[in-house]
Amino acid sequence: MLFEQILFFAAGFGAVAGALGVVMLRNPFYSVLALVAHLIALAVLFLLLRADFIAAAQVVVYAGAVMVLYVFVVAYVGGSDEPLRPEAGGLVATLGPVFALALFVEISIAVLGSSLGALDTRGAELGAGFGSPGEIGRLLLTKFLLPFEAASFLLLIAAVAAVLLARKRRGLEEGPDAGGPGGSGLDAALRGATGGRTR
Amino acid sequence: MSTSWFVVLSAFIFCIGAAGVMSRRSPLVILLCLELMLNAGNLALIAFSRMLGNQDGQVFALMVMVVAACEVVIGLGIIVGMFRRRLPIDVDEMSELRG
Numbered sequence: 001m002l003f004e005q006i007l008f009f010a011a012g013f014g015a016v017a018g019a020l021g022v023v024m025l026r027n028p029f030y031s032v033l034a035l036v037a038h039l040i041a042l043a044v045l046f047l048l049l050r051a052d053f054i055a056a057a058q059v060v061v062y063a064g065a066v067m068v069l070y071v072f073v074v075a076y077v078g079g080s081d082e083p084l085r086p087e088a089g090g091l092v093a094t095l096g097p098v099f100a101l102a103l104f105v106e107i108s109i110a111v112l113g114s115s116l117g118a119l120d121t122r123g124a125e126l127g128a129g130f131g132s133p134g135e136i137g138r139l140l141l142t143k144f145l146l147p148f149e150a151a152s153f154l155l156l157i158a159a160v161a162a163v164l165l166a167r168k169r170r171g172l173e174e175g176p177d178a179g180g181p182g183g184s185g186l187d188a189a190l191r192g193a194t195g196g197r198t199r
Numbered sequence: 200m201s202t203s204w205f206v207v208l209s210a211f212i213f214c215i216g217a218a219g220v221m222s223r224r225s226p227l228v229i230l231l232c233l234e235l236m237l238n239a240g241n242l243a244l245i246a247f248s249r250m251l252g253n254q255d256g257q258v259f260a261l262m263v264m265v266v267a268a269c270e271v272v273i274g275l276g277i278i279v280g281m282f283r284r285r286l287p288i289d290v291d292e293m294s295e296l297r298g
Binding site: 004005008012015016019020022023028031032035038039042045046048049050051053054057058061062065066069070073074076077092093094095096097099100101103104107108111112119120121122123124125126130131135136139140143144147151154155157158159161162165166168 | 200201202203204205206207208210211212213214215216217218219220221222223224225227228230231232234235238241242245246248249250251252254255257258260261262264265266267268269271272273275276277278279280282283288
């Protein structure tokens, strides 16, 4: 029990520190690294909550794959240091933390003042395989089969959309005569076949 | 540890992310703060799943991770497109949805 509390406070402190680092650090590259630390601390919390498979997926998918994508884009775009406080105006930017604090107070009152009695217990008694990959996989292929298939379609659509968004549009760089609104995919393919790339 | 600890921690992380979305100007950092908020939601889902002894919340958290990955891919694609067209990487100046 004591070990659990120590682990909770260590991981919770790490998660909060990582989150503050994401918001406070000026260089976007350091923000990404702070988010990686935050995600790993969160995975420890998931392990404490007996969500083994989710914790593993968090580390592998999130802290591994998605963050590598972030690092590539930050390196490509060039992480320019921006000033934390916008120089003039920015009413939303100055009032933002105040709103966030008010939101936290509100949610805390809602949670701690709730009449949900089970919130103050450790939770229900769990079976042996709770949160294991086998149990989650069984749920995904029986009870949640339709959401599972919908998620796979969503990922497919996102992959195609990312390729479409990030490809080179030669029509925009060569002037109005090459591209234009009528430039179809076939047109672009023909131009790609006949002429070389300009950049 | 009772469930309230986890839920309050999740609320705190969510509010840090919300403050970041409202106060930062770089779209890259705003996407990172959105990740913070989604992960705080995941933590609350898994905490309630532990409290009820029901694994449906964990499957729901998995779905949230899928949606977050899609959102990251689209958002980063838009940022790369902005960079290609030499537009300023700043949400205040990108307030119009025109090509």
